[in-house]
Amino acid sequence: EEQEEDVLRELRLFLRNVTERLSLDRRFKAFTKPVDIEEVPDYMLVIRKPMDLSTLLTNIDEQKYVTVGEFVSDADLIWQNALEYNPDSDPMDRHIRHRACALKDTVRAIIRDELDEDFERVCEEVKESR
Ligand SMILES: CC(=O)c1csc(NC(=O)C2C[NH2+]C2)n1
Numbered sequence: 536e537e538q539e540e541d542v543l544r545e546l547r548l549f550l551r552n553v554t555e556r557l558s559l560d561r562r563f564k565a566f567t568k569p570v571d572i573e574e575v576p577d578y579m580l581v582i583r584k585p586m587d588l589s590t591l592l593t594n595i596d597e598q599k600y601v602t603v604g605e606f607v608s609d610a611d612l613i614w615q616n617a618l619e620y621n622p623d624s625d626p627m628d629r630h631i632r633h634r635a636c637a638l639k640d641t642v643r644a645i646i647r648d649e650l651d652e653d654f655e656r657v658c659e660e661v662k663e664s665r
Contacts, residue, residue, distance in 0.1 A: 539661050543601060546658055550595045550606050553645055558588045560641070562634050566613050581620055586612035601665070602658040603650055607642065614638045 558567050567588045570578045579585070586609055600606040617635035621628035 539664075542654075542657050542661055543598065545654070546600065546603070547595050547598070549650070550600060550603070551592065553642075553649075554588055554591045554595065554610075556645070557638070557641065558592075562637050563588065565631060565634065566617070566638060578620065582616045584612050585616065586610075588613070601662045603646060603655050604659075605662075607646065610642050611639070 557563055569585055569587050569590065570582075572579060591606070591609060591613075594600060594609065595606070600609075614635035617631055617638075621631045621635075
């Protein structure tokens with residue numbers, strides 16, 4: 536009903552704000568757009584579920600997320616994929632792994648600091664009721 540739409544609207548506003556802040560952070564530039572298959576042809580062979588910050592925004596607008604937990608699961612794909620695709624000791628791999636770890640910690644810190652647990656509980660209840 537109406538109250539449920541109010542909660543999901545507020546969820547989308549929160550998730551867009553988080554995603555936009557991540558997209559503006561220069562450390563996360565490599566994570567802002569889908570990996571370009573022309574530039575990185577083997578990426579799709581290695582990474583089964585690609586994800587990036589622009590796709591998170593599209594998913595938010597398409598109302599894919601009913602809870603913050605669902606959003607965090609997709610956001611986690613971004614840094615998990617980067618760690619998987621860049622396992623080597625060469626400086627480029629280490630550099631992107633460092634940024635992937637910074638993304639992981641930044642997402643968790645924002646959620647811990649800014650998400651009211653009562654609000655997430657209401658979102659979970661909306662999800663269960665569907
Ligand atoms: C988004 C992402 O994880 C990504 C984009 S390029 C890349 N890695 C490289 O280009 C090479 C450095 N060793 C492979 N990783």
